[in-house]
Each structure stands twice: as C-alpha cells, then as structure tokens.
Amino acid sequence: MKLGPAALLFARKDLSLFFRDRTAMLLGFLLPATLVTIFGYLMGMMNSDNGTGPMARATLWVTDVDQTEDSRSFYANLRTSELLRVRPRLNEDGTYLDTAFTAEQLREKVIDGKFDHALIIGKGFAEALASAEALPLTLVRDPGSQMEGQLTNIAVMQSLNASTEGRIFTNMLVQNLRNAGMPDVAVDQIRAVTEQQRALLQQSSGNQSFNMMNLFSGRGMVKMEDHVPPERADNVSAVQAQAVGGIAVMMLLFGLTAASASLLREREGGTMRRLLSLPIPPGSILLGKALAMGVVGLIQLTVLFVVGEFLFEIGIWRDPLTLGAIIVCTIAAAVAFGLLIASWARTPKQADGMSTLVILVMSCLGGSWFPLQTLDLPMPMNVAMHLTINHWSVSSFQNLFWRTKSLADTEILLALGVLLLFTVLASWQALRLFRKRYLEIA
Amino acid sequence: MTAAPPDTALLEVQSLSLLYGERCAVQDLSFQVRRGECFGLLGPNGAGKSSTLGCLAGLLNTWKGELQFGGRAIRPADDVSLRGKIGLVPQDLALYEDMTAMENLVFFARMAGLSKAAAKEGADRGLELAGLTDRAKDRVDSFSGGMKRRLNLAVGDVHQPPLLLLDEPTVGVDPQSRNHIFETLESLSRSGRTLIYTTHYMEEVERLCDRILVMNEGVALGCGTHAELATSIHQPNATLEEVFLHMTGRSLRDS
Numbered sequence: 228m229k230l231g232p233a234a235l236l237f238a239r240k241d242l243s244l245f246f247r248d249r250t251a252m253l254l255g256f257l258l259p260a261t262l263v264t265i266f267g268y269l270m271g272m273m274n275s276d277n278g279t280g281p282m283a284r285a286t287l288w289v290t291d292v293d294q295t296e297d298s299r300s301f302y303a304n305l306r307t308s309e310l311l312r313v314r315p316r317l318n319e320d321g322t323y324l325d326t327a328f329t330a331e332q333l334r335e336k337v338i339d340g341k342f343d344h345a346l347i348i349g350k351g352f353a354e355a356l357a358s359a360e361a362l363p364l365t366l367v368r369d370p371g372s373q374m375e376g377q378l379t380n381i382a383v384m385q386s387l388n389a390s391t392e393g394r395i396f397t398n399m400l401v402q403n404l405r406n407a408g409m410p411d412v413a414v415d416q417i418r419a420v421t422e423q424q425r426a427l428l429q430q431s432s433g434n435q436s437f438n439m440m441n442l443f444s445g446r447g448m449v450k451m452e453d454h455v456p457p458e459r460a461d462n463v464s465a466v467q468a469q470a471v472g473g474i475a476v477m478m479l480l481f482g483l484t485a486a487s488a489s490l491l492r493e494r495e496g497g498t499m500r501r502l503l504s505l506p507i508p509p510g511s512i513l514l515g516k517a518l519a520m521g522v523v524g525l526i527q528l529t530v531l532f533v534v535g536e537f538l539f540e541i542g543i544w545r546d547p548l549t550l551g552a553i554i555v556c557t558i559a560a561a562v563a564f565g566l567l568i569a570s571w572a573r574t575p576k577q578a579d580g581m582s583t584l585v586i587l588v589m590s591c592l593g594g595s596w597f598p599l600q601t602l603d604l605p606m607p608m609n610v611a612m613h614l615t616i617n618h619w620s621v622s623s624f625q626n627l628f629w630r631t632k633s634l635a636d637t638e639i640l641l642a643l644g645v646l647l648l649f650t651v652l653a654s655w656q657a658l659r660l661f662r663k664r665y666l667e668i669a
Numbered sequence: 670m671t672a673a674p675p676d677t678a679l680l681e682v683q684s685l686s687l688l689y690g691e692r693c694a695v696q697d698l699s700f701q702v703r704r705g706e707c708f709g710l711l712g713p714n715g716a717g718k719s720s721t722l723g724c725l726a727g728l729l730n731t732w733k734g735e736l737q738f739g740g741r742a743i744r745p746a747d748d749v750s751l752r753g754k755i756g757l758v759p760q761d762l763a764l765y766e767d768m769t770a771m772e773n774l775v776f777f778a779r780m781a782g783l784s785k786a787a788a789k790e791g792a793d794r795g796l797e798l799a800g801l802t803d804r805a806k807d808r809v810d811s812f813s814g815g816m817k818r819r820l821n822l823a824v825g826d827v828h829q830p831p832l833l834l835l836d837e838p839t840v841g842v843d844p845q846s847r848n849h850i851f852e853t854l855e856s857l858s859r860s861g862r863t864l865i866y867t868t869h870y871m872e873e874v875e876r877l878c879d880r881i882l883v884m885n886e887g888v889a890l891g892c893g894t895h896a897e898l899a900t901s902i903h904q905p906n907a908t909l910e911e912v913f914l915h916m917t918g919r920s921l922r923d924s
Contacts, residue, residue, distance in 0.1 A: 497761025501824070504726040505780045506753035 250580035285375035295353035304386035340630040460540035471535035472624030473595035484582040487565030524558040556646040557620040563653035570660035593617025685734035694720040709878030710867040717887035718867035758825035760836040766810040781828035795823035815846025885917040
C-alpha cells in the first residue's frame with residue numbers, strides 16, 4: 228500500500244478509536260467547552276463596562292461625619308457606583324440594613340483585618356468643597372488589597388466628580404481641558420504651571436517622580452491611611468496569598484487523585500483479588516490508601532507553603548495550629564475526593580478524565596485561579612462555588628495568611644466544618660462504591 | 670500421585686449458587702474436598718471454576734448455599750480470620766511489579782498476619798519454592814513470565830494456609846517453569862497440604878489431581894477419580910479428554 232492510502236487508513240483507525248473512547252471525548256471536548264464557558268463568563272464579569280453584567284466590585288464601608296447636603300450627595304453617588312458594594316446597606320425606608328459604624332469603629336475594623344476599606348467623610352467636607360481646599364476624606368485601607376483598592380479609588384473620584392458637577396477637577400486636569408477644546412496657548416500656560424508644580428513636588432519629596440495620572444487616581448483628593456496587620460509582612464498582597472493557597476489546593480487535588488488511581492491499578496493488576504482473599508477487613512485497604520495519600524498530601528502542601536513563605540513571606544509560622552488544622556481538613560477532603568473518584572471509576576483512564584474535569588472546574592469556580600470574592604456571582608454560580616473543596620480551603624488559607632485570622636474565627640471554623648462534612652460524606656460513598664465494585668462483582 | 674488422603678473432609682460445599690446479574694455463574698454446586706488431597710476443578714471457559722474459587726476465597730459475598738471448613742459453617746467474605754487459612758493463587762499475576770520478589774513476599778506475608786520474623790522466614794521459603802533465591806532483590810518487572818508465575822504461586826503459599834486455591838497457575842509459561850510449578854505442587858501435596866486446582870488442561874489434572882470435578886456452565890457434571898469418571902460414562906478405558914468431551918460436548922466456548 229502506498230503512503231497516502233496507508234496514512235488515511237491509519238488515521239481512520241485512530242479516529243475510530245478516539246470517538247469510541249469516552250474519556251478522550253470528555254477531555255477533548257467537554258472539558259475545554261466547560262472551561263471556556265466558565266472562564267468566559269467570569270472574565271466577562273470582571274471586565275464588563277456596559278452595565279449589562281455583574282462586575283468586579285470592592286466592598287467599601289462608609290461613614291458620613293459631616294452630614295451636610297454635599298456629603299450626603301457624595302455618599303448617594305457612591306452608592307450608585309458599579310464598582311462598589313457600599314456598606315452599610317440601606318433599606319427602602321432609608322434605615323440601615325447593616326450596623327452603621329462610627330469613624331473610629333471603622334478604623335478599628337480595618338486595623339483588625341475585618342474590613343479592607345473604609346471611607347470616612349470628615350467634618351468640614353462641604354466647606355472644603357466650597358473653598359477648593361483639601362477634602363477631609365480619609366480612606367482607611369489594607370494596602371495589600373490592590374485590586375479592590377484601585378476600584379475604590381476610581382469609584383470615589385467618579386462619585387466626587389458627579390456630586391460636584393466637575394468643579395473639583397477644573398484646576399488640575401490639563402488634559403481634560405485640551406480634550407474639551409481649550410485653545411493650545413491656554414493649555415501651554417497650564418502645562419507650564421503644572422511643570423512648575425512637578426518641579427516643586429520633586430524638590431519637596433526628593434527623587435519621587437510626579438505622575439500626572441495620580442491626579443486621576445484619587446490620591447490627590449483622598450487622604451490614605453494604610454493599616455497592615457502587625458502579624459503580616461508589609462509586602463504581602465491579597466493576590467499572592469490567594470495564589471499560594473489556591474494553587475496549593477489545586478495541585479493537592481491533582482496529586483492525590485493521581486495517587487488514588489493506584490486503587491484501580493490494584494484491581495487491574497490483580498493484586499486486589501489477592502488482598503481481598505487475605506485476613507484483613509476490606510475497609511483497611513481504603514484506609515491504607517487514604518493514609519498513604521494523606522502523607523503524600525502533607526509533604527506536598529508543606530513544600531508548597533515553605534516555598535510560598537520563602538518567596539512571598541505569607542506567614543506560615545505565625546499560627547501553626549490553625550495552619551495545621553486547615554491543612555489536615557483540606558487533605559482529608561482531597562483524599563476523600565480522590566477515593567470517591569477511584570471507587571466510582573472502572574478504569575484508571577476513566578478516573579483521569581473525570582478527575583481532570585472536576586478538579587479544573589472546581590479550581591476555576593472555587594478561587595484557585597483568581598479571587599471570585601470581588602464578583603457579584605449569580606445565584607447558581609454562587610451555589611456551585613460553595614460546593615467546591617477549593618472555595619472552603621482557599622478561603623481558609625486566605626483568612627489565615629491574609630486576614631491573620633485563627634481557629635477562634637467563625638469563618639475558619641465553618642470552612643473546616645464543611646470540609647470535614649465533605650470528607651465524611653465522600654468517604655462513606657467511596658466505601659459503599661468500593662464494596663459494590665470490588666466485593667459483589669470482583 | 671500420592672498416598673490415599675485421609676477421608677475426613679476439610680471443605681464441604683453444599684448447593685452453592687452464584688448469580689452475576691441475571692446470569693447464573695454457578696448453580697447448585699456440591700462437592701467435598703478431603704484433607705491432604707489435590708482436588709481438580711476441570712471445565713471449559715466460562716464453566717464457573719474461577720467463580721467457585723472466588724466464593725471459597727471470600728472475594729464474592731453474593732453467593733447462596735452452605736460452606737463448611739473443618740466442620741465449621743462459614744461465610745468467607747464475612748469471616749476475616751478464616752481467610753488466613755485459605756490461600757489464593759489468582760489467575761492474574763497478582764504481584765507489585767515495581768517491588769522486588771522479596772518485598773512482594775514479605776508484604777503479602779505480613780498482610781496475611783505473620784510477624785515480621787515469620788514473614789521473612791516465609792519469604793525465604795517462598796523464594797526457594799519459586800527457585801528465585803538468587804533474584805530476591807530484583808524487581809518483578811525484570812522477571813520473565815515463567816518467573817512471575819512461580820513467584821505468584823510462592824506468594825499465595827507464603828503464609829502456608831491449610832487450603833490452597835490455584836486458579837490456572839500455569840497459564841502462559843514455558844515447559845521448564847510449568848514443570849517447576851508441578852513439582853512444587855506435588856511437594857506441597859506430599860507434605861499434607863490440601864489443594865484445589867482449576868484448569869482446562871487434561872494432562873495437568875491427570876498428573877496432579879487425586880479427584881476431579883467436571884463443570885460446565887456452572888453445573889457439576891461428575892466428580893471422582895479418572896477411573897470413576899470413565900466408568901460413569903460407561904467407557905472404562907476412556908482417556909480424561911474423552912470423558913471431558915463426552916460430558917461437556919464439542920461446541921466452542923467463546924463466553
């Protein structure tokens with residue numbers, strides 16, 4: 228047979244085998260389609276600017292000390308921002324749905340790591356606005372929440388602009404004036420003045436460069452008050468803490484699911500029949516697998532967190548008890564998940580396909596890839612997120628590393644409880660399937 | 670092949686039945702195995718030989734009927750302690766390929782309940798039995814098919830159970846290894862061990878087994894010595910193959 232017909236015949240055979248192989252189909256079509264759908268949807272949420280979809284939002288707690296018409300107008304404009312979830316929320320009758328905190332209380336909440344951002348509209352806001360003086364606006368923040376911080380800055384400036392009908396920017400925004408049609412001569416004069424300002428700023432603040440764009444970021448209007456929990460390193464960002472925890476959990480799931488496939492290899496290799504004929508309780512085989520997987524998981528997480536500590540100072544030594552509890556619960560849930568897949572699947576190939584699909588989707592939805600807490604997820608997606616191991620585990624690591632919370636915190640306790648509940652349910656189901664698959668039809 | 674075994678039954682099987690879904694793998698099977706004898710289960714593919722061994726070894730728990738081991742009614746799948754007294758040499762090579770021969774033997778001996786020292790002793794004996802003493806520290810994946818078969822047998826016997834179930838232990842081996850396995854089994858039989866041997870090779874049964882149960886489609890067709898089976902079909906001079914074909918028919922078995 229010549230090259231062409233032989234190649235075609237061979238390709239036909241391979242295609243025939245591919246389309247007969249459900250696992251290959253699953254990995255080849257269903258998995259990419261699922262991920263593209265979820266990814267596309269989430270990216271759409273994060274970048275939506277036409278008001279049609281949910282967007283990334285930062286939560287901003289606000290207190291209005293000034294209580295004037297101008298401050299209330301500004302506050303009302305903040306509430307309409309698509310970039311913010313303003314707290315406390317309002318009922319329809321104008322009363323607060325959440326607790327309304329004072330300025331000092333809000334400051335304490337940020338210092339304690341309970342809130343990331345709080346805006347204090349200080350006394351004299353209306354007067355300062357009228358006289359073009361510095362506004363008594365203070366943004367108390369955790370500087371590590373960079374994404375939320377940028378959203379807050381933009382929203383504050385938009386709201387200031389809206390509530391003052393643009394008066395606040397007229398003397399500063401040279402570029403906007405040109406865009407608005409001001410003659411070049413006048414713009415040049417303003418530029419000269421701005422250059423003088425830049426020179427003055429450089430003189431007054433050493434070599435610090437002056438960036439015109441900072442005028443648009445809100446830093447010129449709002450006084451920043453940064454608070455980093457004393458237990459946390461200054462240079463750790465929320466995204467880093469999220470990434471370390473998120474990737475660690477995803478890799479743990481992959482690693483332990485692969486390890487659990489050895490249960491299937493025991494069956495395919497024939498050693499399972501021999502083991503089941505020995506004087507040992509059948510459950511001891513599952514338990515033995517679980518223990519071995521647990522040790523592998525412990526080593527894996529330890530290595531990942533030590534690397535995370537070495538590179539990003541995420542703070543693994545700060546609260547070893549809480550870290551240990553989260554690690555143990557996460558490993559238990561991951562082991563149970565691995566055993567469930569291994570007990571359910573009939574072949575290692577089937578287990579590989581299903582676990583890859585489920586782990587990638589769980590990682591995507593559960594916050595292993597990017598922080599979903601800034602998104603207003605629709606109800607079904609929100610529910611799906613809460614059904615993933617990743618969500619509860621990653622949020623616990625985030626609460627420990629980033630918010631420096633401990634086992635005494637209800638959020639961490641709830642997450643650990645959910646992980647343990649998943650462990651019990653998945654283990655029970657795995658044992659049931661194991662008995663069915665291995666003892667009734669061995 | 671050996672001196673007449675004592676007449677006391679080590680294993681009694683009464684009305685054993687096993688269903689796989691709606692398919693009947695074993696149907697109303699009854700037989701006795703005497704202490705020290707080598708008992709053959711002979712049948713074509715799909716006769717129910719492996720399923721019968723699965724019930725005896727405790728691998729299956731959905732069978733019906735009665736089993737007695739040493740005079741005690743048992744249900745192996747539920748009686749963990751009993752399983753230590755029944756060894757299994759599965760048809761598949763039930764070995765860890767990336768472990769050494771010694772590691773395999775010690776692991777399964779420990780799982781069978783032997784102490785560390787007894788397991789080591791059993792492993793040494795097993796290596797000798799399999800003719801693999803000089804390859805003790807080699808990984809199983811470096812072994813030939815025959816060596817693996819011999820080790821497979823040694824692992825099944827590592828804890829020296831009173832009853833050894835052998836499920837076609839010579840599949841795919843060369844004549845030398847096959848002969849070695851036969852000699853090993855003859856040696857075990859001479860030492861008073863009870864063996865149940867499944868195969869569809871007549872010469873293996875003729876060489877090894879004291880009595881034979883002929884099965885077909887899950888049903889017992891006859892049980893006895895070669896001479897007794899030949900007499901039962903009214904052909905006293907028939908070879909075992911002639912007896913077998915007479916009882917099971919000549920149609921192909923593809924199940």
